Amino acid sequence: xMTTGGGLREASRRAVRSCIAETxxxxxxxxxxxxxxxxxxxxxxxxxxxxxxxYFASKDDVILxxxxxxxxxxxxxxxxxxAEEPEWDSLHRAFGLVVERFADRERREHEAAxxxxxxxxxxxxAAYLQRLxxxxxxxxxxxxxxxxxGPGPAPDRMVMRAMVGSAFxxxxxxxxxxxxxxxxxxxxxxxERAMAALRPAGIGLASSEPS
Amino acid sequence: xMTTGGGLREASRRAVRSCIAETxxxxxxxxxxxxxxxxxxxxxxxxxxxxxxxYFASKDDVILxxxxxxxxxxxxxxxxxxAEEPEWDSLHRAFGLVVERFADRERREHEAAxxxxxxxxxxxxAAYLQRLxxxxxxxxxxxxxxxxxGPGPAPDRMVMRAMVGSAFxxxxxxxxxxxxxxxxxxxxxxxERAMAALRPAGIGLASSEPS
DNA sequence: TCCGGTCCGTCAGCGACTGCCAGTCTTTTG
DNA sequence: CAAAAGACTGGCAGTCGCTGACGGACCGGA
Numbered sequence: 001x002m003t004t005g006g007g008l009r010e011a012s013r014r015a016v017r018s019c020i021a022e023t024x025x026x027x028x029x030x031x032x033x034x035x036x037x038x039x040x041x042x043x044x045x046x047x048x049x050x051x052x053x054x055y056f057a058s059k060d061d062v063i064l065x066x067x068x069x070x071x072x073x074x075x076x077x078x079x080x081x082x083a084e085e086p087e088w089d090s091l092h093r094a095f096g097l098v099v100e101r102f103a104d105r106e107r108r109e110h111e112a113a114x115x116x117x118x119x120x121x122x123x124x125x126a127a128y129l130q131r132l133x134x135x136x137x138x139x140x141x142x143x144x145x146x147x148x149x150g151p152g153p154a155p156d157r158m159v160m161r162a163m164v165g166s167a168f169x170x171x172x173x174x175x176x177x178x179x180x181x182x183x184x185x186x187x188x189x190x191x192e193r194a195m196a197a198l199r200p201a202g203i204g205l206a207s208s209e210p211s
Numbered sequence: 212x213m214t215t216g217g218g219l220r221e222a223s224r225r226a227v228r229s230c231i232a233e234t235x236x237x238x239x240x241x242x243x244x245x246x247x248x249x250x251x252x253x254x255x256x257x258x259x260x261x262x263x264x265x266y267f268a269s270k271d272d273v274i275l276x277x278x279x280x281x282x283x284x285x286x287x288x289x290x291x292x293x294a295e296e297p298e299w300d301s302l303h304r305a306f307g308l309v310v311e312r313f314a315d316r317e318r319r320e321h322e323a324a325x326x327x328x329x330x331x332x333x334x335x336x337a338a339y340l341q342r343l344x345x346x347x348x349x350x351x352x353x354x355x356x357x358x359x360x361g362p363g364p365a366p367d368r369m370v371m372r373a374m375v376g377s378a379f380x381x382x383x384x385x386x387x388x389x390x391x392x393x394x395x396x397x398x399x400x401x402x403e404r405a406m407a408a409l410r411p412a413g414i415g416l417a418s419s420e421p422s
Numbered sequence: 423t424c425c426g427g428t429c430c431g432t433c434a435g436c437g438a439c440t441g442c443c444a445g446t447c448t449t450t451t452g
Numbered sequence: 453c454a455a456a457a458g459a460c461t462g463g464c465a466g467t468c469g470c471t472g473a474c475g476g477a478c479c480g481g482a
Contacts (some may be wrong), residue, residue, distance in 0.1 A: 009459080037437065048462050053439065125344070126337035133340055158388040163406040165380025173373035194373040201412045220428085248468065257429050264470065 009024055017055050017065075020045050024062045029113055033121040046156075060127040063114060067128070071135035075142050083150055087143050087160070091167040092195050098171065102178075102187045115179035132172070136164045163200060170194035228266050228276075235273045239365050240324060244274075244332040271338040274325060280337070284308055286353050294361055298371070299355050302378040303406050309382065313389075313398045316374035326382035343383070347375045374411060381405035 003183040023044050033144045038059055042052040056062050077094035083095075102108045118124045140161045147155035238247045249270055253263040267273050288305035291381040296304075315321045326395050329335045351372045358366035 038439085049438095050440090050463075051461060054460080057439095059438070102221060122341060122386045126341035127425085129340035129344055130337035133336070156404070158384050158401055159405050159408045161387070162381045162384035162409055165384060166377035166409050169376025169380055170373045173369050173376060177369040178374070190369055193367070194370050198373055198377050198409075198411050200409050249470085250468085260469095261432080261471090262430060265430085268470095270469070 013055070020052065020055055021062050021065065025114065028063070028117050033117055035125055061122055063118065063124065064127055064131055067131045067135075069115075070097070071131070071138060074135060075138050077148075078139055078142050084144050087128060087147070087163060088167065088195075088199055090143070091139070091164065095167075095195075097172055098175070099191065108187075111174045112179050115175060119176065119179060136161070136168055140164045166198055166200075167195065170198055171198060217230055224266070225413045229262065232276065234271050236325065236328075239274070239328050244328055244335055269338075271335055274329065274335065275338055276341055278342045278346075282349060284343070285346060286349050289350060289353055290357075294357050298358070298374060299406075299410055300379065302375065303315055303356070305316065306378075306382055306402060306406075310402065319398075323390050326386060327350070330387065330390060343379060347372070351375045360402070377409055377411075378406065381409055 004040060013080040020041065024036070024041045027041060027044060038052055039049050041059075041062075042049045045052070049141065056065070074094050074097060077097055078090050081093060101111060118128045140157065143160055144155055144157055147160070170191060173194055177190055178187050223382055231252065235247070235252045238252060238255060250260050252270075252273075253260045256263070267276070285305050285308060288308055289301050292301040292304055312322060329339045351368065353370055354371055354375065357364055358371070381402060384400060384405055388401055389398050
């Protein structure tokens with residue numbers, strides 16, 4: 001029999017996942033990431049270590065799982081922007097998803113704590129940056145497709161990739177800043193300031209590669 | 212007894228390190244990174260696994276060791292630039308170190324192969340991005356100190372961090388591009404094109420944070 | 423000669439992660 | 453209702469990266 005389309009089974013799985021994630025994050029905040037073993041997490045949830053790895057591919061995955069979903073949402077947000085809009089502004093608007101995440105005071109506190117955990121562990125930070133890199137690749141392809149459909153000359157994939165990376169540098173700088181120095185109230189202002197300062201001059205940025 | 216200031220002992224150590232690195236890279240190219248175990252590397256060099264870890268802190272370190280030295284060189288190159296020069300241009304000139312690395316045909320081939328190994332393994336790519344992040348932090352501090360000594364207003368660390376990240380996005384895009392599509396001849400042109408397109412409009416970028 | 427330091431190999435161990443097998447519980451089917 | 457099929461789980465053993473502790477070999481100087 002085929003799957004029923006993601007019914008009860010999938011819902012249950014998602015519930016278990018979030019339960020594991022919450023328990024693990026609590027342990028991470030209390031004892032630190034490296035100091036918390038997978039066995040401890042599994043014991044705290046009440047399952048075997050083997051089952052833990054049936055829900056999360058790795059220990060890092062428990063924290064960075066949200067990021068993957070964020071990547072998909074971001075690509076959708078960029079795709080929803082008008083095609084005539086300069087790419088930089090589309091990215092800027094799409095980053096509004098992050099701003100929304102920092103809207104609630106409670107959620108803001110939590111996100112900042114998670115970010116501090118990530119930047120406090122070299123292993124986690126590495127995995128985090130790698131996922132950001134993947135998201136950037138997806139966004140680059142998204143914008144490449146959009147630019148190719150437009151009237152201008154053929155877009156330059158390398159320059160597009162650099163621009164997406166530049167926008168993410170602004171995002172990363174703003175997130176890191178509020179995670180380190182506290183005061184997460186003005187996250188939007190920080191992001192705004194960085195993206196205004198680094199806005200590329202030639203916003204059209206076409207000029208196909210001289211082959 | 213104190214160290215003699217880095218004499219024969221250090222030279223020998225460096226020789227062993229490069230021997231290990233060469234052997235390991237050959238194995239990585241032949242069999243892949245994940246498929247090559249530390250035991251195999253140690254056996255190929257003719258030493259125990261324990262001794263391997265006395266020369267390299269981790270398996271990743273074998274490949275990414277050059278990167279750390281590159282970070283130090285880069286900071287020095289930026290520090291050697293005139294203080295009045297816009298930060299973006301100082302970074303651009305400092306990236307000349309990478310351009311030089313791609314000058315020799317043989318070396319260029321090798322660097323591209325290493326880059327392909329890095330980007331082919333998620334684990335390695337993560338560690339690579341993390342080291343790039345550290346280098347960016349160092350460069351940010353370097354440029355912050357330079358800007359603080361100048362006549363202008365107090366510089367904004369977050370914006371400075373974003374700008375350094377943007378410059379590295381250009382560098383990363385150019386390096387990735389030649390590693391993927393081959394044709395490493397025009398690396399300098401690629402880098403030039405990206406950095407010209409993403410050059411910030413307000414190059415002075417002071418405007419201290421509104422506290 | 424003895425002594426200090428340095429280098430190395432061996433062993434034991436931890437933690438992340440995986441494959442395999444067996445058991446349970448639920449759902450479907452004859 | 454019983455049997456088969458499937459999903460989920462725990463336990464076990466094993467790999468791999470990595471670390472600490474111990475003991476032996478070499479080598480310079482006193």
